[in-house]
Amino acid sequence: MSATRPVFFVSDHTGITAEVVGKSLLSRFSAHAFTVTSLPFIDDMAKAERAAQAIDTATRKNGVRALVISTLTDGHLRQRLAQADCLLLDVFSLFLAQLENELGESATPALGQAHGLRDNGLYRARIEAVNYALAADDGLAVERYDQADLILVGVSRCGKTPTSLYMAMQYGLKVANDPLTPEDLERNELPRRFDHHLAKLRGLTLLPERLAQIREERRPGSGYASLANCRQELHTAERLMRARAIPLVDSTQRSVEEIAALLKQSLDSAA
């Protein structure tokens, strides 16, 4: 293992783009250890100066060149950063120039309030979708399923709630979630509350071993968490969902982002 490599995400705004790109890039290099620092809201020369100094200090202390992933719009600020002792990967410099050329329009800087104002429609849709996901969590709003884009079903602790919230935040989709309870499973049929919404249903499932592990953290030593019970619940739930041709996503090895992207894709292709 070589020395820990300092990494900076530098942005004139929230830094989320730099962070997403940076983390995605770094995840491809497993032989190195990285120490990550976020420097958002670097929007004047004094701040760029301080950022450059922090980068120089990190390079000196660690004995290896810092990696800087930046999304600065202003060329002067970017130039100051480029003078720091680092490998500078600037996401916008190259692409903005290519787009300006292609579109025949000069790029405008990201204003502090640009997101809130210009994307207002999408932005409000996302907040509404978050409120919807909270209201329609865990089967709490069956009467509002007409408004849902998707309804996630599955046994307790299979990942429905984080997925619903993530899809609301990322895509502005209204995603309800509704558990298949032990009572539902005993009745050996999909609950009648889903009858009018079958096309919106998506099932989440996972390996019994993983479910038992998750439930064990919540209720140690319980029958609820036992492997035998998890196996039985999942077996019945999967059978009932398959009988109605509900598309299933296995969450065992997938992150919430991956599950959300798969579900969104199933919605786009159904449309």
Add this chain to the structure above:
Amino acid sequence: MSATRPVFFVSDHTGITAEVVGKSLLSRFSAHAFTVTSLPFIDDMAKAERAAQAIDTATRKNGVRALVISTLTDGHLRQRLAQADCLLLDVFSLFLAQLENELGESATPALGQAHGLRDNGLYRARIEAVNYALAADDGLAVERYDQADLILVGVSRCGKTPTSLYMAMQYGLKVANDPLTPEDLERNELPRRFDHHLAKLRGLTLLPERLAQIREERRPGSGYASLANCRQELHTAERLMRARAIPLVDSTQRSVEEIAALLKQSLDSAA
């Protein structure tokens, strides 16, 4: 206004990186209309072939070259895409080569399960943080404030819940939120439940006009939503928070991402 420009976000994985970069780039060009299509999970040549054909079709139909923002790791798939009739902006091709050179290590492709497995620590932290935000929403878990990274306070509908959830998802931070109720405000002092957690408190506020508008959607014509009441509540809440030197963020013109980034910064600089 020129013709609508077709835009494609192409990825061999969830497509979130391509989407974040693409939307950030496009937001700088306000004179154009864009029609956006996401093509995630393009991970073999047959899918790359279909993606390239979809791009060609869009270019032909719209009469202007499609813009393609891609994050493909595999050079062969990227080459196929590059043959399509489009402006191809590939986020990884340039940067991965520079990083390979700098780190002396070959980049590995993003595996389907890479995120879940390699980032397991951070990933679990994020899910735990989401569960914490849900449990500690709206003052529901005062007894767990010891575990909080931050506690958001403010009047009803000032944006606490979406901000808490976003900070959990994006940063893995445990963020509780707790309303300043009309009863709290009448007592004319900050509730005693915050006494042991003052350093963790952050206030959210906004313009009375905006708050009245938000509340009006929820309870039309109510005293709760009236401008006079909103003005009074905000005035008292801000005074009480300022008296304890609680940092305030104004959410009126800011997106959840912006508020979250500001709050995270205030946490980093306090550490």
